[in-house]
Amino acid sequence: MLNIDSIENGIVIDHITAGRGMRVYELLELDKLDTCVAIIKNAKSNKFGRKDIIKIEGVLNIDLDVLGFIDNNATVCTILNGRLVEKKKPTLPEKLVNIVSCKNPRCITSIEDVDQVFYLCDEKAHRYRCKYCEQEYKK
Structure with missing residues (x-):
C-alpha cells in the first residue's frame, strides 16, 4: 500500500x-x-x-x-x-472568467483580446453559455 x-x-x-x-x-x-x-x-x-x-x-x-x-x-x-x-464544499459558479474558451470561430473572443466569460444556464446539466455569442460550452 x-x-x-x-x-x-x-x-x-x-x-x-x-x-x-x-x-x-x-x-x-x-x-x-x-x-x-x-x-x-x-x-x-x-x-x-x-x-x-x-x-x-x-x-x-x-x-x-x-x-x-x-x-x-x-x-x-x-x-x-x-x-x-x-x-x-465548492458550488457551481454562476460566472466563469478566463477558465474555458469559446469554440465558436465567429465569436468576438476569437478575434478580439477580451475576457472569455461564460454564464451558468442549466445548473442540473452543468451547462454554460458564452456571454458574447451564446455558444454552449461542451466539456
Missing part, C-alpha cells in the same frame, strides 16, 4: 471524481507553485468507490470557482499545524 504523509500546513482537495485530478491540477495552475504538491489518483473511497486527492503544502487558498466548475463534489480541507481548521 502506498503511504503519502500528512501535511502540516496547506490544503487537501479530497473527493475529486476519479480521473479529474489532473484537470484540477492544470486549471488551478498548481504547476506554477514552488511548493510540494501530491496527486493521488484512484484512491479507494467508501463513499464513491474511487477518488482523486490533491495535497498542497503551504498554500492556504485556492480558486473555489475553478474547482466548483470542474468537480463540485470535491471538498477543500484547510490544514494548520497538522489539524483540520476548515472544510469547504
Whole structure:
C-alpha cells in the first residue's frame, strides 16, 4: 500500500471524481507553485468507490470557482499545524472568467483580446453559455 504523509500546513482537495485530478491540477495552475504538491489518483473511497486527492503544502487558498466548475463534489480541507481548521464544499459558479474558451470561430473572443466569460444556464446539466455569442460550452 502506498503511504503519502500528512501535511502540516496547506490544503487537501479530497473527493475529486476519479480521473479529474489532473484537470484540477492544470486549471488551478498548481504547476506554477514552488511548493510540494501530491496527486493521488484512484484512491479507494467508501463513499464513491474511487477518488482523486490533491495535497498542497503551504498554500492556504485556492480558486473555489475553478474547482466548483470542474468537480463540485470535491471538498477543500484547510490544514494548520497538522489539524483540520476548515472544510469547504465548492458550488457551481454562476460566472466563469478566463477558465474555458469559446469554440465558436465567429465569436468576438476569437478575434478580439477580451475576457472569455461564460454564464451558468442549466445548473442540473452543468451547462454554460458564452456571454458574447451564446455558444454552449461542451466539456
